[in-house]
Amino acid sequence: MRILITGAAGMVGRKLVARLAKDGMLRGQKITALDLHDIVAPQAPAPAGVDVSIHTGDLSAPGAMAALVAPRPDVIFHLAGIVSGEAEANFDLGYRVNLDGTRALFDAVRLAAFAPRLVFTSSIAVFGAPFPDVIPDEFHPTPLTSYGTQKQMSEALLADYTRRGFFDGIGIRLPTICVRPGKPNKAASGFFSGIIREPLAGQEAILPVPRSVLHTHASPRSAVNFLIRAAEIDGDKVGPRRNLTMPGVAVTVGEQIEALERIAGADVARRIREQSDETIWAIVKGWPTRFEARRARELGFAAEKNFDEIILAHIEDELDGKIA
């Protein structure tokens, strides 16, 4: 079992690599080779008996993808991409990497004619307001960002290339990943993680929106579970609609804070300071709130059952079980 991962140096990519190294198996077969690609060199694990190759470079550079798929991996995880804010700020870069890079990978696989399982991380950014209370699987994508547009276009390619038999693709639309480890960033969605991560680490966090804001989350651990499930699922059971909205935990910010208080106590929850930010609030208003994700659930994709589990996963995976 040879596996190629693009975007292997990113947060989800690193966690996927660690999980594969730990499991040693995928689709019931022993993992013998891992090809890790990113724009900067991914950190390689050193599992016994696995041949790990590190690749760096621009996805959309001519010939880059043909070289990368030449060893004919059995499974490809395509995680690479420019993030939402950057794709909005830099029009050319976003389309070049997120659309042309994805198409270059898909075409390299098509031309090499070996039809692997290909798992692609899409995003709920393919959806744009206004929304019904619960967004069904049949709801149309009408993205309000270039990033969402690039993901939508890549999803369409993935479905058509799968229909034609060039590969066996599964696109998974990730909800907001929470609690993101690491330092605070400037993403408009950053506070969803910040209001949990910072207080648990003994620091103050800013809450820029009202507590009534409803949003859907899944942990980094669930994101990796989704990827593994997407690699292992029976493609015939998925049928021609290859892009699936992942399940998650839909909670208000107020409910996030109540869960934090239940788990870490009132003193920790008091480290959240409410300071409204009209700019962030305006962006967040356009985001989807709650998904049905019926097909994904029926196909065996599972997220946490409640936000307490999401916080406990963070404490276990990132804080060695300790709260500051």
Next chain:
Amino acid sequence: MRILITGAAGMVGRKLVARLAKDGMLRGQKITALDLHDIVAPQAPAPAGVDVSIHTGDLSAPGAMAALVAPRPDVIFHLAGIVSGEAEANFDLGYRVNLDGTRALFDAVRLAAFAPRLVFTSSIAVFGAPFPDVIPDEFHPTPLTSYGTQKQMSEALLADYTRRGFFDGIGIRLPTICVRPGKPNKAASGFFSGIIREPLAGQEAILPVPRSVLHTHASPRSAVNFLIRAAEIDGDKVGPRRNLTMPGVAVTVGEQIEALERIAGADVARRIREQSDETIWAIVKGWPTRFEARRARELGFAAEKNFDEIILAHIEDELDGKIA
């Protein structure tokens, strides 16, 4: 008012050119120049006072689109494309013309920075079975052909480029155009027109599917009306969801034949011979049946009210009012 039309030599393109030449006006302004583009030279009308330029070539050829938009047309009608069957048979050609050609046009407009109204003909081929009884505007596109995929991807680009202000785009998803003038062709949908056109011309027509098949139609005259409406509509009223499913007449094949009999008599309707074709029937089963098209109707797009009107439009526009 300068107007650019791609695909000007096609059936709808020719009718649009004739209509614009007759009206002499668009968006309340006098038409002074028409740029007509196609892979073969479009037939030019000779209206007084209009500067008509003929352009031929491949949409996706480097520099072709920049030259075409250099005169900064006020309105662009982008009708050009490889048809469904050909895009399915020739993978590279379909993506090159329908996706790369469209993107080349959009990017040429973006880089020239003059923000015209841009009308794009998409198709109900963006949808793929299974469907609800009536397909609402919010239903997700899941095309089952490469043609539908290319249209879906172009729609996504159009919405994003409009959101960014590169142009003011409107995508219109055309239903099946019926009655198509001209000779029978090998398209799986050909019989929908053939069972009306051939009997009215004194010839036999084959019906390859059951009379219970339900489908949505609009006349070539309505297709041109949609294009004009899309050119003239207030973009602010459309909002960010720029791709609209056009209205049409949803009828069964049996109802088509009853309408023919009402208008042309039982002897004409008897020229239809039922001869089932499992291959065509299998394709037609996957096609959408009935659309709500609520937004388009509210925005002033109007098709015929019933199939009788569609037949009468054909007799008037193509047969000089005469039935054989």
